Amino acid sequence: MPPMSCANGYTNSHGNKPLFSFGVISDVQYADIPDGRSFLGVPRYYRHSILVLQRAVRMWNDHKHLKFSVNYGDIVDGFCPKEESRNAVEKVVLEFEKFDGLVYHMIGNHCLYNLPRNSLITTLKMPGRAYYDFSPTLGYRFVVLDAYDVSAIGWPQDHPLTVEAMNILRDKNPNSDKNSPDGLVGLERRFLKFNGAVGKEQMDWLDGVLRNSTEQSQKVVICCHLPLDPDAATPEALLWNYEEVMDVIHRYKCVKACFAGHDHKGGYSIDSHGVHHRVLEAALECPPESNAFGYVDAYDDRLVLFGTDRMASTEMVFGPEDID
Numbered sequence: 001m002p003p004m005s006c007a008n009g010y011t012n013s014h015g016n017k018p019l020f021s022f023g024v025i026s027d028v029q030y031a032d033i034p035d036g037r038s039f040l041g042v043p044r045y046y047r048h049s050i051l052v053l054q055r056a057v058r059m060w061n062d063h064k065h066l067k068f069s070v071n072y073g074d075i076v077d078g079f080c081p082k083e084e085s086r087n088a089v090e091k092v093v094l095e096f097e098k099f100d101g102l103v104y105h106m107i108g109n110h111c112l113y114n115l116p117r118n119s120l121i122t123t124l125k126m127p128g129r130a131y132y133d134f135s136p137t138l139g140y141r142f143v144v145l146d147a148y149d150v151s152a153i154g155w156p157q158d159h160p161l162t163v164e165a166m167n168i169l170r171d172k173n174p175n176s177d178k179n180s181p182d183g184l185v186g187l188e189r190r191f192l193k194f195n196g197a198v199g200k201e202q203m204d205w206l207d208g209v210l211r212n213s214t215e216q217s218q219k220v221v222i223c224c225h226l227p228l229d230p231d232a233a234t235p236e237a238l239l240w241n242y243e244e245v246m247d248v249i250h251r252y253k254c255v256k257a258c259f260a261g262h263d264h265k266g267g268y269s270i271d272s273h274g275v276h277h278r279v280l281e282a283a284l285e286c287p288p289e290s291n292a293f294g295y296v297d298a299y300d301d302r303l304v305l306f307g308t309d310r311m312a313s314t315e316m317v318f319g320p321e322d323i324d
């Protein structure tokens with residue numbers, strides 16, 4: 001089917017040809033288990049989600065002009081039986097590989113429930129670590145963050161980053177179940193075991209990439225499994241140190257948008273510095289025959305997300321002071 005016929009809302013935003021386009025999907029969370037519900041009672045369609053991914057790849061290929069696609073993490077659900085984890089991850093990766101282009105992945109908490117991070121880094125063809133950047137065209141750079149850098153999941157239990165994460169959780173979350181936000185108030189509700197933080201080394205690296213992008217007059221899109229803005233997501237979904245990351249981002253003017261997953265209902269905001277935050281709706285929560293994926297047209301002055309079914313379309317226009 002032609003991509004435009006299934007996208008929500010916009011037709012071509014202003015007649016010009018985009019500089020490039022890319023596909024997006026998040027939270028496939030496939031598992032070969034019966035449908036279930038989140039702890040809030042939202043239905044989850046574990047077997048159907050891989051069909052959503054198949055339809056996404058078909059749509060991306062039919063589009064014919066997508067330069068790459070980005071998967072925002074959580075490809076296999078934590079309820080996947082452990083002996084099935086490797087098979088399930090490989091099955092999903094195989095579907096991504098049917099796309100006629102590169103797919104850039106990031107690690108989500110559910111990925112880490114299934115496989116150790118080193119194994120994921122290899123399987124998802126990441127460049128030796130889970131944070132990296134790439135430049136699809138001279139004027140743009142994509143920065144993929146590792147939201148589970150400081151994390152109580154994924155590293156060996158005695159790893160310094162696990163210890164650091166457990167110290168943060170002990171300090172911030174008095175519950176014995178560190179996945180429970182009971183008693184935590186407002187934005188403090190983000191201090192849950194299924195979230196994580198960007199560590200010092202990665203923070204320095206991010207600062208360097210943004211400085212370099214500024215020198216090269218590149219526009220930057222940040223990709224992170226965990227949302228970075230409280231107005232685009234529930235407090236329980238935010239990166240532990242989102243403020244620190246946003247402080248680095250706001251030091252420069254090059255970052256135009258941050259895309260995330262993890263908060264399945266999706267969200268959108270523009271922060272105080274004019275940075276767009278778009279949290280993508282989850283493939284997992286699509287009832288049979290419905291979809292949540294899309295593609296983005298990138299221009300000099302905006303990004304236009306064309307969403308399918310449950311993924312809303314969003315036009316993200318850059319502030320006038322930010323356009324070259």
Ligand SMILES: [Zn+2]
Nearest residue numbers: 074108109262
């Ligand atoms: Zn997640």
